[in-house]
Amino acid sequence: MPYKAAKKQAQHIDDRRRHYILAFVSYITSAVMFIYGIKNLGAEQVLLPIILFTTAALFLLNVFVFHVSHNLERACIIEAMLVGSFVLSLVYQGGFNNTALYWVFPFPAILFGLLGVRNALLCNALLLITLCIMLFFPDLIQAHYKEAESSRFIASLVIVIIVCWINDHYRERSHRAMDLLQQSKELQANTDSLTQLANRRFIDSALLLNIQQQPAEFLPLAFIMCDIDHFKKLNDRFGHDGGDDVLKAVAQLFRRNLRQQDFACRVGGEEFLLILPHITHQDALSVAEKIRTQLYQQPMVQQDKSYKVSASFGVAICDNAEQFHAGVKLADTMLYKAKNNGRNQVCG
Numbered sequence: 574m575p576y577k578a579a580k581k582q583a584q585h586i587d588d589r590r591r592h593y594i595l596a597f598v599s600y601i602t603s604a605v606m607f608i609y610g611i612k613n614l615g616a617e618q619v620l621l622p623i624i625l626f627t628t629a630a631l632f633l634l635n636v637f638v639f640h641v642s643h644n645l646e647r648a649c650i651i652e653a654m655l656v657g658s659f660v661l662s663l664v665y666q667g668g669f670n671n672t673a674l675y676w677v678f679p680f681p682a683i684l685f686g687l688l689g690v691r692n693a694l695l696c697n698a699l700l701l702i703t704l705c706i707m708l709f710f711p712d713l714i715q716a717h718y719k720e721a722e723s724s725r726f727i728a729s730l731v732i733v734i735i736v737c738w739i740n741d742h743y744r745e746r747s748h749r750a751m752d753l754l755q756q757s758k759e760l761q762a763n764t765d766s767l768t769q770l771a772n773r774r775f776i777d778s779a780l781l782l783n784i785q786q787q788p789a790e791f792l793p794l795a796f797i798m799c800d801i802d803h804f805k806k807l808n809d810r811f812g813h814d815g816g817d818d819v820l821k822a823v824a825q826l827f828r829r830n831l832r833q834q835d836f837a838c839r840v841g842g843e844e845f846l847l848i849l850p851h852i853t854h855q856d857a858l859s860v861a862e863k864i865r866t867q868l869y870q871q872p873m874v875q876q877d878k879s880y881k882v883s884a885s886f887g888v889a890i891c892d893n894a895e896q897f898h899a900g901v902k903l904a905d906t907m908l909y910k911a912k913n914n915g916r917n918q919v920c921g
């Protein structure tokens with residue numbers, strides 16, 4: 574699978590994970606809150622059912638807005654703020670039979686699930702500081718917690734936050750490592766190992782797809798098909814390794830003469846295809862002529878012997894993505910014309 578498609582799929586799976594956490598926290602928690610709210614109706618604690626019903630209604634409203642707008646990022650931030658305010662108001666009030674502190678423990682994991690490592694760590698730190706202030710300055714809150722209970726609660730909450738942080742930090746790192754691996758595999762699959770130029774697979778998959786998706790970025794483009802002349806004789810004279818050196822030198826010559834937006838690909842043994850976006854036919858012919866002259870004038874040295882290498886070139890222009898293959902074929906036809914006319918020349 575091409576890298577971009579794999580990355581998109583991985584992002585889609587990660588969004589699904591956050592979507593499920595959002596739905597779980599909204600639906601299940603609001604159902605639990607409604608049940609506890611009804612149970613506490615009429616009890617002397619007036620504040621508790623108000624907190625429970627209000628938070629449950631806001632959870633449901635948030636998830637409803639998400640289903641309409643599909644804005645996952647915004648829904649997760651609002652959800653985290655709702656969970657945070659709920660937890661703090663519950664700790665302030667004390668909850669049913671003073672059990673509010675138990676409801677704080679799922680909070681760090683929910684935050685990491687909704688916000689990602691950095692933001693979740695920041696929010697958890699803020700929560701911890703606020704809870705410390707509330708618990709160690711009991712005059713500020715309505716509920717009464719035992720001192721030993723408060724200190725053990727803070728200690729165990731710190732442990733939960735650290736474990737969640739380690740877990741999510743390494744999960745994100747392993748995802749990044751897999752992403753890099755996929756990227757380098759894609760690069761390898763699209764690169765010719767001898768010359769380090771792009772290969773035919775790159776043209777057929779990545780480049781053509783990009784041209785079809787964003788034609789204005791590329792068109793009109795020129796194809797320059799290039800084939801080294803009498804390469805078989807070079808191989809026979811200097812051996813396969815000598816021939817390889819010539820291929821590498823030619824690749825280097827392309828790199829020196831092409832612009833950053835141009836593509837040089839090795840499409841066969843001693844055959845290359847140069848793809849030049851946003852260029853006129855006349856300019857493409859000039860580029861081919863410049864490379865041809867430089868190659869012929871640059872002496873190659875092999876086994877202390879200096880010799881000349883020449884190549885033939887065929888040029889064609891492509892105005893729309895549908896003409897891509899026809900354009901490559903025309904450049905190939907022009908190349909054979911150059912070969913038939915005596916080699917070491919440009920036709921187009």
Ligand SMILES: Nc1nc2c(ncn2[C@@H]2O[C@H](COP(=O)(O)OP(=O)(O)OP(=O)(O)O)[C@@H](O)[C@H]2O)c(=O)[nH]1
Binds near residue numbers: 804816817916
């Ligand atoms: N050294 C080397 N040679 C290769 C490689 N791939 C293909 N070849 C050789 O390239 C030669 C191509 O020969 P031909 O197709 O007859 O072309 P040519 O000798 O260049 O003749 P014209 O193209 O007509 O000028 C063959 O001998 C192949 O073995 C490679 O990676 N390295």
